[in-house]
Amino acid sequence: MICTEETIWSKLQTMNDPKKDADIVASGTVQDVAFVDGRAMVKLAQPEIEAFEHQAMAGAIERELGNLEGIEKVSVTWLIPSNRNSYGHRYC
Numbered sequence: 469m470i471c472t473e474e475t476i477w478s479k480l481q482t483m484n485d486p487k488k489d490a491d492i493v494a495s496g497t498v499q500d501v502a503f504v505d506g507r508a509m510v511k512l513a514q515p516e517i518e519a520f521e522h523q524a525m526a527g528a529i530e531r532e533l534g535n536l537e538g539i540e541k542v543s544v545t546w547l548i549p550s551n552r553n554s555y556g557h558r559y560c
Contacts, residue, residue, distance in 0.1 A: 471538035473503045479532055480510070487516075492525070506540035508533045514547040522546050 477493060485495040492498050500511040510529055515522045526544035533542045 471503060471508075471536050473501050475536060476501050476503055476508055476510070476533060476539075479536060480529070483528065483532060486525075487521070492529075497525070503539075506538060508536075508539050508542045510542070510544045512544060512546035519546075519548055 480498050480501070481491045481493045483492045484490075485492045485497050488495040488497075497513055498510060499513050502509040510533070512522055512525065522544075526546075529544050530542045533539055
């Protein structure tokens with residue numbers, strides 16, 4: 469099976485949000501997904517409290533998506549609250 473954005477969204481829907489009684493898509497944690505040239509890119513919502521929770525979630529997303537056929541790289545990003553509005557990045 470060839471990987472598509474729809475495949476990625478479906479896989480993300482199987483992952484539970486540890487702080488909410490829903491999967492990470494339904495809870496609004498995942499904001500966007502793209503798949504280009506073997507690379508899956510996932511954008512998460514800004515963390516409500518601690519960025520380390522997103523870091524843990526990014527690792528889980530990288531592991532889960534990395535198992536899908538056709539995905540060569542996974543990157544997960546999210547907005548980190550700060551005065552500069554910089555982005556947090558996590559690359560696999």
